[in-house]
Amino acid sequence: MDVFGSSGVRGVVGEKLTPPFVGRVAAAAATVLDADTMAVARDTRTSGQLFADAAASALAAVGCSVARLGVVPTPGAQAYADRTGRPVVMITASHNPPAYNGVKLVGGDGTELPRATLETIEDRLLAEDFDLVGYDAVGSSTRIPDAPETYVEELLDRLATDGLRERLAAAEPTVAIDPGNGAGCVTSPRFFRELGCDVVTVNGQPDGHFPGRDPEPVADNLGSLRRLVRSTDADLGIAHDGDADRAMFVDETGSHIEGDAALAALADAELEPGDAVVSAVNVSQRLVDVVADADAELELTQIGSTYLISRIRKLRREGTSVPVAGEGNGGIMFPDYRIARDGAYTAARFLALVADRPASDVVADYSGYAYLRANIEYDHPDEREAMLVAAEKVAEDADAELTTTDGYRLDYGDAWVLVRPSGTEPLVRLYAEAGDRARAQTLLETFRDPMEDAQAEA
Incomplete structure (x- = not known):
């Protein structure tokens, strides 16, 4: 898909993301979903009200009534969708810098829309094929002030x-x-x-x-x-x-807990033999070890919540228990609660582990690995392509197990490195994990040096 990335649509305000564009996304979504009422919610970004208004106007223009939720976390908007059966246009750029905003589409079941549905919406969007209505059929607008509460x-x-x-x-x-x-x-x-x-x-x-x-x-x-x-x-x-x-x-000492250690601790508390955990290709060895020790299965997808959600749904349809899923960036799901990331619920579940012992003890068993990340920014798609060509050459020449589910991941048994383009920003991301920082750094540089050389020549 050209428009919807791994986590919706995101872009710099006034450049990729404009009110007319957001309106077209909302109109396309309403036309495909054919809902009588959809909700619009936003995070706190300065452009949020602007884009929420654009989305609400476009929904009304295709005959869809609008429930205005105001500022509410994405999981709060998802809870509203699950409770009412109304899809949601969520205006957010999640973790991106302040200059960004975006659109995330939530289905009436409270989860992100499947990729097949997003592809249909994207086709409508690109064709500007919307079911506009006359003056006597425009949608109404209602404010829902208690959505956060x-x-x-x-x-x-x-x-x-x-x-x-x-x-x-x-x-x-x-x-x-x-x-x-x-x-x-x-x-x-x-x-x-x-x-x-x-x-x-x-x-x-x-x-x-x-x-x-x-x-x-x-x-x-x-x-x-x-x-x-x-x-x-x-x-x-x-x-x-x-x-x-x-x-x-x-x-409790004021030390940062790595997201991969928190995910491993939460998974360890949940898993039974025969269960499955869904994560992405940048999965930490910590989670790999926990899954193996529990005699469970690890299912890997491309990076991004939509990919994890699709795999969770597939496994559950097949009768496989998936008590926990997620990535080491703090985006964790407990599918028996909702197949969606929820920061507050995740924090409460982790706090329940801390109720028995200090947080440092909770994650102590999942230390011993150095996990490094790096980004290479680019200004032009030609630079991106040149870097990926260089990465492919390094991957093919390496004496390691290669996985190409999402970028290029090399597994060395006791260490690994991954290179992949970001789905939301003009970046190529690098990840490496090893038993010590020096080796992880060396693995990163094995890719980064030739990629930066290729970028300079592009």
């Missing part, structure tokens, strides 16, 4: 069903929350207070300029959260991305 109540009810709400309330943990000025500001602090936690926050005011930090909750952006954890003796630090469908953690 209802989402929080549903989270609390679910944790009660899981048997975790009472357990967390009894533990009375102190939790430091960094919503990053994003949509999680309107839900996560309240949610954890309602759970009985003592909550302290940083970057807790909704602000689409993201003054506190960039929206991506990577280690380099979480200095304020680490300091807050140390100064308040918090049991756990929780950080979200811009739309709060991801959660990353800081332990």
Whole structure:
């Protein structure tokens, strides 16, 4: 697909992403989904209201009534869709920088639309084939002011069903929350207070300029959260991305917990023999080891939530239990709850592990690997193509097992390296993992050096 990437449509505001374009995406979606009513929601980005208005106008123009949810995390919008059966146009660029925005389409079941449906919508979009209506059939618009509050109540009810709400309330943990000025500001602090936690926050005011930090909750952006954890003796630090469908953690010492270690710990707590875990081709060896020890199966897909969701659905149709899925970026799913990433729910499940022992102990068994990431930016598609040609040459010449599910992954048994183009930004991403940092760095440079040479010559 040319328009919908691995996680919807994203682009720089005023360049790739404009109000007319967002309107056409919404109109195409409404025409294909043929829903009487669709919802529109957004994160806190400065352009969010602009694009939400464009989407709402386009939906009304094709005869679809609009439920305006306002600022709400993506999982909150998904909860609304699941509860009402109404698809949602979610205006968000998730973890991308402030200059970006995007569109994510959610089905009436509360999950992202299947790729086959997205392809049909894209065909309509590119052909500008919309079912516009006359003056007497335009859709109406209704504001739904309680979407965030209802989402929080549903989270609390679910944790009660899981048997975790009472357990967390009894533990009375102190939790430091960094919503990053994003949509999680309107839900996560309240949610954890309602759970009985003592909550302290940083970057807790909704602000689409993201003054506190960039929206991506990577280690380099979480200095304020680490300091807050140390100064308040918090049991756990929780950080979200811009739309709060991801959660990353800081332990009680103020140290960053790698996302792959958190995923491994959560999977280890869930897996039974015969279960399956779905992850992406940049999967950490930590999760590989956990799955093997549990006598479970590991299913790998291309990077991006839509690919994981499709594989989860397929496995569940076949009768395979998939208790947990996700990636090491904090985007984790518990399919028995919902086949969708939910940063607040994931954080609560991790906090339940911390109720028994310190967070540093929870992840101690999943250390021992150095996981490195790097990006190479490009300005022109010719540069991208030249870099990928160079990467292919390195991969074919290497003495390792090659996987081409998504880019080029080389497995050496005790270490691996992956190169793939980003589905949302003008970047080629590199990942490497090994038992020590020096070897992981060497693996990265094995690809990066010839790729940068090829980019310079393009």
